[in-house]
Amino acid sequence: MNKNQYVAIMAGGIGSRFWPKSRTNFPKQFLDILGTGKTLIQSTFSRYSKVVPVENIFVVTSEDYTDIVKEQLPDIPVENIVAEPFRKNTAPCIAYIAFKIYEKDPDAVMIAAPADNHIPDEEKFAEVMIKALDFVAHINAITTVGIMPTHPNTGYGYIQHAETEVAPGIYKVKTFTEKPNMELAKTFIESGDFLWNSGIFTWKCKTIINAFEQHLPEVYELFYSEKEKFNTPEEKKMIESVYSQCPSISIDFGIMEKANNVYIIPASFSWSDLGTWNSAHANMEKDYFDNAVAGKDVMVFDTHDCVIHTSNKKLVLVQGLEDYIIVDTEDVLMICKKKKNRR
Numbered sequence: 001m002n003k004n005q006y007v008a009i010m011a012g013g014i015g016s017r018f019w020p021k022s023r024t025n026f027p028k029q030f031l032d033i034l035g036t037g038k039t040l041i042q043s044t045f046s047r048y049s050k051v052v053p054v055e056n057i058f059v060v061t062s063e064d065y066t067d068i069v070k071e072q073l074p075d076i077p078v079e080n081i082v083a084e085p086f087r088k089n090t091a092p093c094i095a096y097i098a099f100k101i102y103e104k105d106p107d108a109v110m111i112a113a114p115a116d117n118h119i120p121d122e123e124k125f126a127e128v129m130i131k132a133l134d135f136v137a138h139i140n141a142i143t144t145v146g147i148m149p150t151h152p153n154t155g156y157g158y159i160q161h162a163e164t165e166v167a168p169g170i171y172k173v174k175t176f177t178e179k180p181n182m183e184l185a186k187t188f189i190e191s192g193d194f195l196w197n198s199g200i201f202t203w204k205c206k207t208i209i210n211a212f213e214q215h216l217p218e219v220y221e222l223f224y225s226e227k228e229k230f231n232t233p234e235e236k237k238m239i240e241s242v243y244s245q246c247p248s249i250s251i252d253f254g255i256m257e258k259a260n261n262v263y264i265i266p267a268s269f270s271w272s273d274l275g276t277w278n279s280a281h282a283n284m285e286k287d288y289f290d291n292a293v294a295g296k297d298v299m300v301f302d303t304h305d306c307v308i309h310t311s312n313k314k315l316v317l318v319q320g321l322e323d324y325i326i327v328d329t330e331d332v333l334m335i336c337k338k339k340k341n342r343r
Contacts, residue, residue, distance in 0.1 A: 003056070004107045005133050006205075007048040008097040011041055011061040011069065011115035012084055017276045020332035021309060029115040030068050033274060034284050035294030035309075040274065041115045045073050048111070050126045051133075058082055059115075060097050085240045091219060091254040092246040094201075095212055096239065099223045102205035103230040109137050110208070112251075113200045116274050118283050124269040132202035132265055135170055142211065142256070143170070143202045146195030146264045147271050152185035155275055157197035157252050160188075161264045173262040178252040195264065197252070198271055208255075215258045219246055277325045278338055281307045295328075307338065 015028030022028035029041045036043070041059070048057055055077055059069050063083040070081060082097060094112050101108045111129060119125045132143045146159055157178040161171035176197070180188065188194040203211075212220040222242045229238040256262060272283050284292035284307070291300055295310030301319040310316045310328040318326060327334045 001051075001053045002109075002133070003053065004105060004109055004137075005052045006056045006058065006101050006105075006108055006110045007052050008082075008094070008101075008110060008112045009041065009044055009048070009057065009059045009115050010090065010093055010112065011059050011065065012087055012093065013114075013116070014087075015116070018274075018280075020327055020329050020334050025064065026068070027065075028274070030065070030072060032294070033280050033309075034118065035292075039072055040118070041069070042072055044113070044115050044117065045076070047119060047122050047125055048113070048129075049075075050122060051111070051129045055080070058097055058101070060084060060093050062087065083236075084243065086243045088243055088246045088248045090251040091212075091216060091249045092243060094208065094251050095216075095219050095223050096242075098205045098208045098212075099227055100230045100235075102209060103227060106206065108205040109133050109202070110205050111200065111202050114273065117198065117200070118272045118274050119269055121269040128265055128267060128269065129200075129202070131169065135167055135263070136202050136204055136207065140207050140210075141203070141261050141263050142207065142259060143263045143265060144173075144256070145198040145200045145271075146266045147198050148266070149189055149194065149196050152182060152189045153196070154179055154182055154185050156273075157199075157256070158185070158188045158194045159197050159264055160193050161195070161266075166263065170263050170265050173264050176252070176256050176262060178250065178257060195266060197256075198267065199252075199273070201251070207261075211255050211259055211261075216249070216254045219249075219254070222246060277307050277309075277327070280309075281305075281325075281338070305338070 011029050014024050015022035018028040021031055030039050032039050058080045060082045061069055066081050066083050159173055160175040161173050166172055222245055226238045229235055272279050281292045286292045290305045293308045296312035297315045298308055299317045303318050304322040306321055307325045323338045325336050325338050
């Protein structure tokens with residue numbers, strides 16, 4: 001593994017669509033949503049530990065969640081848990097960690113990725129990410145991983161790429177559209193020319209910092225003017241001041257839609273961003289009647305196509321339901337139709 005390669009796992013979201021399991025004080029990235037025995041962030045950490053050295057994996061999260069990260073990822077160096085004082089979307093988050101790593105290692109190449117993706121084939125995933133790291137190390141480029149869309153979805157970015165490869169399995173991006181309306185999403189799907197943006201980005205830290213200077217100069221100036229305070233005892237106070245002045249904007253709107261040096265690697269692995277209980281159902285193990293069950297003591301009779309997610313503290317019996325989501329926590333029982341929970 002290359003000592004100049006890093007990963008930043010973005011883990012500051014509140015996961016509101018997985019209520020009532022996911023709460024503001026303990027959101028979905030810290031839960032075992034799929035019933036695998038690992039939380040989403042633990043699975044993400046495991047994937048990236050096969051790509052870069054463990055000491056080069058950072059987690060960027062809310063100040064409220066740093067103790068949870070320490071507990072769930074005991075192998076990560078404590079200094080690699082980076083706390084955001086406010087939620088300001090992905091652009092400030094990425095600016096923060098890119099400047100922080102760059103001040104430590106000017107030759108750094110970085111992957112920035114969500115904490116809540118589900119990618120079961122870790123071997124294929126590692127191959128793609130190593131390809132991306134090698135590509136951006138030798139070119140002034142931003143790469144993302146593209147996913148073949150299965151339906152019109154207004155929650156993802158859509159990418160159209162050139163037909164000719166610039167390197168094996170890598171294409172120049174022609175257009176990038178972040179979260180279109182349903183009519184436009186349907187048009188993209190029907191054309192067959194678009195991929196979903198996975199939100200897994202790779203770049204040299206220097207490259208993304210230059211992109212901020214060009215496309216989000218107000219964010220760039222806030223971080224650049226304080227760059228000597230990164231990785232010092234003054235960092236925490238400095239970041240509180242910088243974040244209080246930062247706009248809340250995504251990296252997709254702020255940079256990806258504007259930059260002309262964006263490339264895409266179409267994915268050869270299964271992927272889900274686990275945005276809703278429906279996506280959890282699609283990715284969980286299911287019984288003969290297409291029920292996805294997570295819970296120690298669950299009995300199911302005459303029930304089809306349901307998600308059943310319970311605690312291990314009580315017996316739960318479900319009979320005679322079809323296409324329902326049943327989630328039982330200590331203080332909430334939710335029973336609702338799956339079709340009402342679609343994105």
